[in-house]
Each structure stands twice: as C-alpha cells, then as structure tokens.
Amino acid sequence: MSESKLTDVTTTDAWERLDELAESADVDLRAAFAEDADRASSLTFDAADLRVDLSKNLVDKDVLSALLDLARTTGVEERRDAMFAGEKINVTENRSVLHTALRRPKGAQPPLVVDGQDVDKDVHEVLDRIYAFADKVRSGEWTGVTGRPIETVVNIGIGGSDLGPVMVYEALKPLRHERLTARFISNIDPTDAAEKLGDLDPETTLVVVASKTFTTLETITNARVARTWLLDGLRERGAIGEGQDAEAVAKHFVAVSTALDKVEEFGIDPKNAFGFWDWVGGRYSVDSAIGTVLAVVLGPRVFSEFLAGFRAMDEHFLSAPLESNVPVLMGLINVWDSNFLGAETHAVLPYDQHLHRFPAYLQQLTMESNGKSVMWDGREVSDETGEIFWGEPGTNGQHAFYQLIHQGTRLVPCDFIAFATPSYDVKDGDQDVHELFLANFFAQTKALAFGKTADEVRAEGIDESIVPARTFPGNQPTTSIMAPKLTPSVLGQLIALYEHIVFVEGTIWGIDSFDQWGVELGKKLAKDLAPAIAGDEAAIKAQDSSTRSLIEYYRANRAR
Numbered sequence: 001m002s003e004s005k006l007t008d009v010t011t012t013d014a015w016e017r018l019d020e021l022a023e024s025a026d027v028d029l030r031a032a033f034a035e036d037a038d039r040a041s042s043l044t045f046d047a048a049d050l051r052v053d054l055s056k057n058l059v060d061k062d063v064l065s066a067l068l069d070l071a072r073t074t075g076v077e078e079r080r081d082a083m084f085a086g087e088k089i090n091v092t093e094n095r096s097v098l099h100t101a102l103r104r105p106k107g108a109q110p111p112l113v114v115d116g117q118d119v120d121k122d123v124h125e126v127l128d129r130i131y132a133f134a135d136k137v138r139s140g141e142w143t144g145v146t147g148r149p150i151e152t153v154v155n156i157g158i159g160g161s162d163l164g165p166v167m168v169y170e171a172l173k174p175l176r177h178e179r180l181t182a183r184f185i186s187n188i189d190p191t192d193a194a195e196k197l198g199d200l201d202p203e204t205t206l207v208v209v210a211s212k213t214f215t216t217l218e219t220i221t222n223a224r225v226a227r228t229w230l231l232d233g234l235r236e237r238g239a240i241g242e243g244q245d246a247e248a249v250a251k252h253f254v255a256v257s258t259a260l261d262k263v264e265e266f267g268i269d270p271k272n273a274f275g276f277w278d279w280v281g282g283r284y285s286v287d288s289a290i291g292t293v294l295a296v297v298l299g300p301r302v303f304s305e306f307l308a309g310f311r312a313m314d315e316h317f318l319s320a321p322l323e324s325n326v327p328v329l330m331g332l333i334n335v336w337d338s339n340f341l342g343a344e345t346h347a348v349l350p351y352d353q354h355l356h357r358f359p360a361y362l363q364q365l366t367m368e369s370n371g372k373s374v375m376w377d378g379r380e381v382s383d384e385t386g387e388i389f390w391g392e393p394g395t396n397g398q399h400a401f402y403q404l405i406h407q408g409t410r411l412v413p414c415d416f417i418a419f420a421t422p423s424y425d426v427k428d429g430d431q432d433v434h435e436l437f438l439a440n441f442f443a444q445t446k447a448l449a450f451g452k453t454a455d456e457v458r459a460e461g462i463d464e465s466i467v468p469a470r471t472f473p474g475n476q477p478t479t480s481i482m483a484p485k486l487t488p489s490v491l492g493q494l495i496a497l498y499e500h501i502v503f504v505e506g507t508i509w510g511i512d513s514f515d516q517w518g519v520e521l522g523k524k525l526a527k528d529l530a531p532a533i534a535g536d537e538a539a540i541k542a543q544d545s546s547t548r549s550l551i552e553y554y555r556a557n558r559a560r
C-alpha cells in the first residue's frame with residue numbers, strides 16, 4: 001500500500017459519523033431485543049464451522065452501516081487481497097505477510113509465486129519433510145543415540161515460537177501419540193529449564209529448538225543448557241563416550257528456523273532443520289515449521305486437519321461480503337467498542353479447559369501486532385490502537401473477575417467461546433456435566449446483556465437498602481462463538497479468525513500489524529546490562545540511579 005493512499009482514519013466521514021452515533025446512540029440491549037424479534041438471527045453468522053452471535057453487542061443498523069463504511073473507506077478488502085497476494089504490506093521491514101500461504105492446499109490454483117519464489121512448492125516441501133520426520137519418530141524408527149524410541153519432545157522457543165505450540169498442544173492433548181508427550185521451555189528464568197528437564201531421561205528425549213531468528217537470547221541459552229544436560233546425562237550413564245557428542249546431538253536435537261546458517265553454527269545438522277521464511281511473523285507461525293513439535297506428538301494427520309481449518313477461515317475472510325464477513329464484523333465491533341465506547345480491555349473467555357492457554361496466545365497475537373502508535377507512513381496515530389486482551393477459561397473466571405464485568409464501572413467487551421460436544425462425557429448421577437457447564441456459558445452472556453433491574457430485585461423481596469448493590473446494569477457487550485466440537489480444524493479456524501480480526505483493526509488504524517520494534521530496546525538493554533550485573537564497577541556507575549541501586553541490591557543479596 002503506498003503512503004499516499006493512507007488517510008488518517010479519524011479524518012474520514014465514516015469516523016465522524018461514528019463519533020456522532022457514539023454521542024447520540026444508546027443501544028439498550030433489553031429494548032433492542034424486545035423491539036426486534038429477528039435481532040439474534042440477523043446478527044448471527046456462520047464462518048466455516050463457527051457460529052458467531054454478534055447480537056449482544058452494542059450495535060444497531062446505523063452503527064453497523066457506519067462501521068462497514070469505515071472498512072470500505074480504509075480499504076480493508078484491497079489490503080486483505082494485497083496480503084494474500086504477497087505484497088510487501090509489512091512496510092517497516094519491507095516484507096510480505098504470507099502466513100496464509102502456509103495453509104494453502106497442495107496444488108491450489110492459481111499457484112502463489114512471490115518475487116520469483118514458488119511459495120506453494122516451498123511450503124509443501126518443508127511440510128513433507130516434517131511429516132516424514134514425525135512419522136519416523138512416531139513409529140520408533142527414529143531413536144535416540146542408544147537406540148531407544150523417543151518419549152518426550154521438548155520444544156525450546158519463546159513468544160511465537162512457544163505460545164502457539166503450547167496452546168495447541170494443550171488444546172488437542174487427547175489426540176497425542178500414546179508414547180509421546182511434549183514439554184515447553186521458554187523462559188530464561190533457569191527454573192523453567194531446570195524443572196522441565198529435571199526428571200527426563202536424556203536417552204528418550206528429543207529437543208526441538210524453535211526460533212525464527214535463531215538469535216533470541218532466551219532460546220539459544222536454553223538450547224545450550226539442554227545440550228549440556230543431554231550430553232552430561234548420556235555420559236554419566238556411559239551411553240556415549242569420547243568423540244560421540246555430535247552423533248548424540250544429531251539424534252536428540254532438531255531445529256526450526258528461518259536462519260539455517262545459524263542452526264548449523266549452533267551444532268545442529270542442517271539435515272535435521274526445518275525452515276520457514278521471513279514473511280511468516282513469529283506470532284503467525286504456529287502453522288509453519290514452528291509446529292514441528294505438534295506434527296510429531298499429535299501426528300501429521302492432526303496437523304494437516306489443523307491447517308485445513310485455517311484455510312477454511314481464510315476462504316471465508318476472502319470471499320464473504322463485508323456485511324457477513326465474521327473477522328471483518330468482529331474487527332469493526334472491536335474498533336467501535338474501543339475507539340467510540342471507551343472500552344479499555346477485551347476479555348476472551350473460552351468455556352473449554354483445553355483452551356486454557358488461548359488467552360495468552362491471543363495476547364501476543366493481538367498486542368504485539370496492534371500495540372503501535374505510528375501509522376505505516378510514520379505519522380502518529382490520532383486515536384487509541386491495540387486492544388488489551390486478557391482472559392481465563394470459564395467457569396473459573398466467574399469466581400474471580402466476572403464481578404467487575406457485571407457490576408464494575410468499566411466497559412469490558414467479552415468473547416465467549418464454547419463447543420456443543422465435550423472432549424469427555426462425564427455424568428454426575430443423571431446430570432450431564434457438560435450441560436451444567438454450558439448452562440453457565442449461556443447464563444453469563446444473558447446476565448451481561450440484560451442485567452437485572454431494581455424492580456426485578458425488589459420483586460424478590462430484597463430489602464430496599466441493598467437493592468442498588470443487587471442490581472445488574474446489563475448492556476455489557478459480548479460475542480458468543482460456538483462450534484460443534486474442539487477439533488484440530490476448529491482450532492485452526494479460531495486462530496485464523498483472530499489473525500484476521502487483528503488485520504482488520506490494524507488496517508483501520510493504518511498501522512503495521514506485522515513488525516514488533518517495541519520489543520527491541522529491552523532486548524538490547526538486557527545484553528548491555530550484563531557487565532554491570534556481573535560487577536563491572538564502571539558499568540554499574542554508568543547506570544541511572546534507580547537501575548544502579550537495584551543492581552546493587554541484587555549483588556548484595558545474591559546467595560550462591
């Protein structure tokens with residue numbers, strides 16, 4: 001997208017209209033549902049296998065029509081098509097943004113060729129290699145250096161090289177190979193590696209070092225720690241002798257990266273490395289080779305169903321008209337809530353224990369993507385960007401923070417996610433426990449939308465003095481997302497849905513959702529601070545007084 005095409009969205013007619021509507025319109029959900037018997041059906045949409053009910057949001061026909069104008073004015077469809085075609089829409093890094101190419105089926109037409117690169121061919125070559133490797137590990141043909149089959153796959157990565165794999169593993173764990181489990185080391189806090197490796201048997205452990213850049217301090221440090229752990233462990237039990245380190249590393253370490261030269265420098269055989277490309281952002285990479293741990297433990301069939309799910313949502317995003325395009329509508333409603341109604345945060349509340357890491361995954365996807373204050377032409381934005389995402393699975397959250405959503409002073413839009421069929425059929429006597437669980441899901445969005453009036457409270461004979469405390473204002477916006485079951489495909493659909501929501505919001509705000517310069521300064525400073533922490537007096541003196549005194553506290557209190 002050329003700079004000249006970028007108009008500050010806040011200067012557009014659509015924005016002005018939305019400002020007016022926010023001043024004048026006061027959508028009352030009780031009244032809106034009472035007046036329009038078709039509200040639920042007209043605001044419920046299907047996208048692939050997802051049923052998405054937007055009717056409990058604070059929108060009416062005028063608001064939606066102005067929001068759709070905003071999407072047209074800001075060229076959401078044109079920029080979407082540019083992204084899928086491989087145009088360099090990541091302007092600050094001069095890169096294409098092609099995570100959607102990772103899930104194109106073999107033989108998709110027309111083929112995707114970008115800058116002379118046959119993207120489809122490259123994607124499927126890597127996928128085929130990953131699947132062949134996964135099959136070998138799963139069948140027991142690939143063994144550790146002592147000939148024993150692999151039992152634990154340890155993924156070492158951070159950010160996008162961790163959050164996606166761990167979230168998907170947790171979500172689909174019942175589908176894992178019966179011999180294989182996965183563990184995930186991400187934090188440079190030595191506790192993480194110590195606890196995750198401590199009780200493992202090096203003879204049956206395979207380490208996947210996952211890093212797009214292969215320079216990330218946490219990952220490279222943890223990979224070295226794991227290599228030392230592996231070699232020491234094998235030596236201690238006499239499993240390897242002098243000169244066998246490289247052989248052991250070759251059987252127990254594989255790597256995933258865009259920087260295959262650095263993988264080799266680290267000592268991992270490039271034969272055991274799976275590549276991807278700079279046009280896959282870290283937080284958009286779970287469906288690239290970064291998912292190798294998943295292909296191994298869950299299997300190639302599960303992984304390909306997962307990819308097909310992403311693709312199904314991509315097709316919806318590409319082809320549905322704006323008026324029924326779910327990622328577009330959800331992105332627009334998020335803009336309405338945060339820029340016009342003053343919502344400061346956005347909760348995502350999955351009613352499925354297997355999705356317990358989904359909110360953490362979405363935090364990186366949404367906040368690293370859209371936490372920006374300059375537009376892609378370098379000018380400062382004129383209004384808020386980047387929603388703050390947070391959440392926990394239901395029903396746990398109900399007993400923790402829902403009070404604030406129901407009766408606090410803030411507007412907290414919530415996405416509720418649930419599945420018709422549970423992973424486990426459990427009965428409490430005659431009671432289907434999943435039905436109890438879903439009763440909570442339905443009850444919460446109902447209570448948030450319609451509340452409980454003072455008269456309804458009084459009608460229950462409540463003492464007048466506590467009627468205000470027991471009244472629920474309602475009118476809290478929610479979106480309900482349901483699907484038949486949490487399958488690999490449905491999970492892929494959900495992830496792609498949020499990827500595209502982020503894209504829509506970023507396009508409207510005119511920001512580059514695909515860079516992450518904001519994390520660079522801290523990374524650099526951490527490296528620069530190392531000498532001061534190690535006791536270099538000159539380096540300590542060079543610090544500001546607060547940092548200096550914190551380092552001095554550390555040095556005085558570190559027990560060894």
Ligand SMILES: O=P(O)(O)OC[C@H]1O[C@](O)(CO)[C@@H](O)[C@@H]1O
Binds near residue numbers: 212214219282283
């Ligand atoms: O995969 P890498 O290169 O190790 O990076 C890990 C993560 O670090 C970040 O660059 C941010 O620090 C993320 O965007 C990325 O997912």
